[in-house]
Amino acid sequence: MHRKHLVTLLATGLAAGAVTWLVPTRSVAAGGVSGSVAEVDTDNDFLPDAVEWVLLTNSLNDDTDGDTIPDFVEVVAAANPRHASMPEPPDQQMRLVITGPSPATSDPRTWMHVFHRVMTNETGTGAGVMAIESFDTWLERPEWAGLRFPLNMFAAGGIVYRERVTTNDGIWVQLSIPLVSEQILKAVLPCTIWAETTVGGQSLASGMKLIDVPDGIATIVPYDSSRFVMQTLTPVPLVMDGGSQSNRVCVIDMAEESSGPSGTTYIVTAAECEDANELECSATCPDCVGWSVTIPGGTQLLGGR
Numbered sequence: 001m002h003r004k005h006l007v008t009l010l011a012t013g014l015a016a017g018a019v020t021w022l023v024p025t026r027s028v029a030a031g032g033v034s035g036s037v038a039e040v041d042t043d044n045d046f047l048p049d050a051v052e053w054v055l056l057t058n059s060l061n062d063d064t065d066g067d068t069i070p071d072f073v074e075v076v077a078a079a080n081p082r083h084a085s086m087p088e089p090p091d092q093q094m095r096l097v098i099t100g101p102s103p104a105t106s107d108p109r110t111w112m113h114v115f116h117r118v119m120t121n122e123t124g125t126g127a128g129v130m131a132i133e134s135f136d137t138w139l140e141r142p143e144w145a146g147l148r149f150p151l152n153m154f155a156a157g158g159i160v161y162r163e164r165v166t167t168n169d170g171i172w173v174q175l176s177i178p179l180v181s182e183q184i185l186k187a188v189l190p191c192t193i194w195a196e197t198t199v200g201g202q203s204l205a206s207g208m209k210l211i212d213v214p215d216g217i218a219t220i221v222p223y224d225s226s227r228f229v230m231q232t233l234t235p236v237p238l239v240m241d242g243g244s245q246s247n248r249v250c251v252i253d254m255a256e257e258s259s260g261p262s263g264t265t266y267i268v269t270a271a272e273c274e275d276a277n278e279l280e281c282s283a284t285c286p287d288c289v290g291w292s293v294t295i296p297g298g299t300q301l302l303g304g305r
């Protein structure tokens, strides 16, 4: 078997030396709606609906902010997909996103999605994944400084792999790996899940911080320069408001309170509804004022690096 056809979940830290090799078992056509959370992509922009929910992009529009840069390119570059911006230079990029169970299915698993944008002249089948030279992923908890907890212990098998060759934006690669149930993952919060890859000799890293909130697992998504949205991993059904759908989401202000071994603790000081595509602001949003939220490493590096 050719090494480059393989994707490795490298186990380091607590299980030093244990390496699990996973071969992509499924290759599905880009776009369209089929079974799992990793495959439902209503607007066919190569970002599953569940991923767009977590990142606040519009799952019904392949260019949320209308600036002609596709959602995929802006998301994978950790740019600003909801506000018009300058074109992204052609470059290798990678972005990790965790999503929760879909309310439309009985699948209780969380998913890790790793998206790559690969710049290569090759266009044959598998050219994108062939360009990925190494792939490591792990979980970190602030209390275990320096320890990388092997994510293969959380992986549930049956990964989804998709690849799309574009005209000007390189090859897009999606690798989605089902993890344990949201309940089990909740037991190790707060944590950061990381992926590190090498593409064309270039080292790429992306992490997502997961925090514990009363509604489940949430991540903090930057909304503008100083405010954030605490977005649950699991989409909630849209609520009809007077017959029309709301497109607003709860944006929060946070004040730093203290710093400890689990990370930096913030108090939510304000919560208000703002436009955010097709997302729904819960009627209970204002309830989060006064919540104490602990984020590993604080709000730095939110949105990837």
Ligand SMILES: [Ca+2]
Pocket: 041, 042, 043, 044, 045, 046, 047, 048, 049, 052, 059
């Ligand atoms: Ca999509």
Ligand SMILES: [Ca+2]
Pocket: 043, 045, 047, 052, 057, 058, 059, 060, 061, 062, 063, 064, 071
């Ligand atoms: Ca979209």
Ligand SMILES: [Ca+2]
Pocket: 063, 064, 065, 066, 067, 068, 069, 070, 071, 074, 081
């Ligand atoms: Ca755009």
